[in-house]
Amino acid sequence: MNILVLMKRTFDTEEKVHIENNAIVEDGVEFVINPYDEYAIEEAIKLRDEHGGEVTVLTVGPADAEKEIRTALAMGADKAILVEDEDLNADEHTIAHILAAIIKEREFDIILGGNVSVDNGAGQVAVRVAELLDIPQVTTITKLDIDGNTAIAERDVEGDVEIVEVSLPALFTAQQGLNEPRYPSLPGIMKAKKKPLERLTVEDLNLNLDEIGAKTEVLEYFLPPEKKAGRILEGELDEQVKELVQLLRDEAKVV
Numbered sequence: 258m259n260i261l262v263l264m265k266r267t268f269d270t271e272e273k274v275h276i277e278n279n280a281i282v283e284d285g286v287e288f289v290i291n292p293y294d295e296y297a298i299e300e301a302i303k304l305r306d307e308h309g310g311e312v313t314v315l316t317v318g319p320a321d322a323e324k325e326i327r328t329a330l331a332m333g334a335d336k337a338i339l340v341e342d343e344d345l346n347a348d349e350h351t352i353a354h355i356l357a358a359i360i361k362e363r364e365f366d367i368i369l370g371g372n373v374s375v376d377n378g379a380g381q382v383a384v385r386v387a388e389l390l391d392i393p394q395v396t397t398i399t400k401l402d403i404d405g406n407t408a409i410a411e412r413d414v415e416g417d418v419e420i421v422e423v424s425l426p427a428l429f430t431a432q433q434g435l436n437e438p439r440y441p442s443l444p445g446i447m448k449a450k451k452k453p454l455e456r457l458t459v460e461d462l463n464l465n466l467d468e469i470g471a472k473t474e475v476l477e478y479f480l481p482p483e484k485k486a487g488r489i490l491e492g493e494l495d496e497q498v499k500e501l502v503q504l505l506r507d508e509a510k511v512v
Contacts, residue, residue, distance in 0.1 A: 258310030258403075259363070260301040262334065263356060263370035263383055265291040266318050266325040270375060276478045290325045293371025295332075295438040296431035300401060301369050302333040303436065308403060310366070311335040315359060317342050317352050323454065330449035331441030338455045345459060346471050353385030354469040358462040360390060367408070368428040372397050380430070387428040395421045397432040 268274070269287040276282065290298070301312040314329045314337040316322050326337045340355055347355075360368070368390075370383035380396075387394035399418070400411035403425075412419050413432045441449070459466065490497040505512045 258304065258308045258367065259365045260305055260310060260312045261360060261363070261365050261368045262294070262297050262301045262312060262314045262329070263368065263386065264294045264298065264314050264316045264325070264329060265371070265374050265382075266316070266322045267291045267374055267376040274480065276480060279478055281478060288321070288325060290328055291371050291374050291376075293373055293375070293431055293433070295371075296433065296435045297369035297371055297429075298329050298332055298334060299436045299438040300429075300431060301367070302439075304367065304401070304403060305333075305335075313338065313363075315356055316340070317347070317355050319343055326454060327446075327449045328441060330452045330454075331445040332439055333445065334452075336453040336455070338457060340457045340459065340462075342459065348471040348473045349379055349381035349385060350472045351469050353382050353389060354464060355459060355462065356382070356386050357389035358464055359457070360386070366425050367403075368392075368426070370428070370430050372430040372432045383428060383430045390428075393423040393427040394429070395423060395427065396430045398429050399432050399434045401429060401435070 266288045267290075269289045270292065272286050274281060298312075298314065304310075305312050312334040314326060314334045316326055316337065317340045320339075320341050320343065322339055326339060330337060338359060340359070342355075345351065368383070368386065370386075371380075373380035374382075384394055384396060395408075395410045395412055397413045398410040399413050402409045406425050408423050408425055408427055408429070410421050410423070410429060412421060413434070490500055492500075502512065
């Protein structure tokens with residue numbers, strides 16, 4: 258079974274965001290595997306161990322993304338492909354076309370990706386890839402069973418569960434609860450250094466850059482207003498309620 262995993266490097270969720278000249282400052286920032294993509298990697302490894310085959314991790318990003326790729330290989334993935342995009346003005350439309358171009362040249366049974374990326378809150382790339390490949394897709398899965406050429410997935414639908422059966426090949430996006438991603442072991446880290454990493458550029462894929470160029474434009478980056486200190490109301494309960502309603506209406510303007 259050939260399993261592909263779509264992976265993105267993102268800011269460490271503990272990092273504090275700084276903006277200068279309408280751009281997010283990346284100097285000195287710690288990057289990690291997008292947390293939802295970690296669920297996808299873990300599920301791919303479990304399926305490979307159960308059904309055989311291999312796991313390939315696909316990433317579009319800067320050369321420095323090798324660090325996060327090696328982490329995925331240390332978790333247990335077999336090999337990886339990195340498309341370097343240092344000078345590429347890319348958005349979800351662009352990334353999906355690049356990934357689809359790579360996948361079209363390869364045999365695969367299952368594609369896994371994260372449900373959403375934590376840096377920009379987008380959940381578009383994986384589903385766009387499925388559309389470009391014209392294969393079934395099931396999003397926000399919390400369970401995945403494979404029986405021959407059939408996949409049975411449970412997906413989170415705002416607190417309820419929907420069970421979906423599809424034929425392979427198919428794409429799935431991972432939701433929290435699908436599994437518990439493993440930490441790379443020391444032997445895994447040592448082995449990851451020697452696992453194959455194929456480096457490509459967009460030019461290698463013979464894509465029309467005008468056609469896959471970004472369809473969106475960021476006009477401005479800005480931080481949310483600083484959170485104000487809380488306030489404890491005093492007095493009798495009915496007085497507190499009256500004051501709370503007044504504050505919500507006159508200051509917060511939410512009622």
